[in-house]
Amino acid sequence: FAKDEEIITLLRNYGGKTKEEIDKEAEEAFIASDVFYNAQDYKKAVECLEKAVSLGHIPAHNDLAIHYMRGLGVEQDYNKVYELSRVAAEAGIANSQVNLGYCYAKGKGTYQSDSNAIYWYAKAAEQGNDLAMHNLGLHYYGKRDSNNAKLWLEKAAELGNVDAMFDLGDCYRYLLFTSREAGKWYEKAARNGHKKALAALKELCGMGVYNI
Numbered sequence: 001f002a003k004d005e006e007i008i009t010l011l012r013n014y015g016g017k018t019k020e021e022i023d024k025e026a027e028e029a030f031i032a033s034d035v036f037y038n039a040q041d042y043k044k045a046v047e048c049l050e051k052a053v054s055l056g057h058i059p060a061h062n063d064l065a066i067h068y069m070r071g072l073g074v075e076q077d078y079n080k081v082y083e084l085s086r087v088a089a090e091a092g093i094a095n096s097q098v099n100l101g102y103c104y105a106k107g108k109g110t111y112q113s114d115s116n117a118i119y120w121y122a123k124a125a126e127q128g129n130d131l132a133m134h135n136l137g138l139h140y141y142g143k144r145d146s147n148n149a150k151l152w153l154e155k156a157a158e159l160g161n162v163d164a165m166f167d168l169g170d171c172y173r174y175l176l177f178t179s180r181e182a183g184k185w186y187e188k189a190a191r192n193g194h195k196k197a198l199a200a201l202k203e204l205c206g207m208g209v210y211n212i
Contacts, residue, residue, distance in 0.1 A: 026055035033063065042073030053084070061088040062096045069099065082109030089120060097124035098132045105139070114139070125152070130159040138167060146175040157185065165189035166197040173200075183210030 001019065002008045008016075017025075033048035046067050052060035065084035068077045082103045088096035101120035104113045118139065124132035137153030149171050156164035166189040173182035183204045189197030204210035 022055050023057075026052045026057035026060070029055070030057050030060050030063075033060070042067065044073075046073040058088055058091045058093065061085070061091075062093045062099075065096065065099055078103060078109035080109070089123070092127075094124040094127040094129040094132070097121070097127075098129060098135065101132065101135065105135070125155070128159070130156045130161040130164065133159070134161050134164040134167070137164060137171075141167065141171055141175070144175060146171065149175065157188070162189050162192045162194050162197075165192070166194050166200070169197060169200060173204075179204055179207075179209040186210075187212060 002011060002016075010016075029048045029052040033045045033052065036042070036045035036048060046064065049060045049064040049067065053064055061084045065081045065088070067073055068080040068084065070076070074080075081099060085096045085100040085103065089100040097120045101117045101124070103109045104111075104120065105117035106112070118136065121132045121136045121139070125136060133152045133156035137149050137151075137156060140148035140152065143149075150168070153164050153168040153171055157168050165185050169182045169185035169189065171182075172178045172185065183201060186197045186201040186204065190201050201210070201212075205212065
């Protein structure tokens with residue numbers, strides 16, 4: 001951002017770069033991380049992501065958090081997951097908002113807080129993230145809040161989330177006590193390869209409360 005030519009020369013002599021150059025370097029490191037990830041060289045991918053993060057690349061924060069969450073190329077560390085996800089979540093990255101919500105929901109890397117978990121899941125859901133909708137549905141299912149559980153599981157299921165289809169079947173079966181609707185969603189999940197849904201569907205058919 002310097003304007004004075006003498007200051008610019010001085011900065012250049014000591015390795016100074018323009019914002020455009022820094023952004024380009026960060027993007028190149030981010031792209032390289034994807035190449036290494038696809039080659040399953042996770043340590044190299046992490047090195048590239050760490051460089052991109054150090055240069056302020058927001059999507060790199062999200063991807064590096066996933067590496068720490070899954071233990072890919074690094075030791076699993078939810079403190080890192082929380083720190084990295086928070087930066088990206090506050091910048092509006094939906095996947096990071098989901099991961100941050102998960103950290104609060106489970107008390108991983110931070111304190112447990114249902115209200116904060118719901119807040120971040122809702123932020124991601126507003127952007128159409130089906131995993132966030134699914135997680136919201138599961139939260140309300142656990143609280144036996146059938147209306148909100150049905151609302152969010154249905155939204156996720158309609159976006160093609162197969163796990164949400166199965167859980168929506170459970171919601172109808174165990175909270176709303178509607179076997180016909182439960183069977184319908186079990187069948188949709190089963191037709192998409194969900195094994196638990198297939199088992200539940202067989203139970204309902206065996207009981208004579210649902211037919212295919």
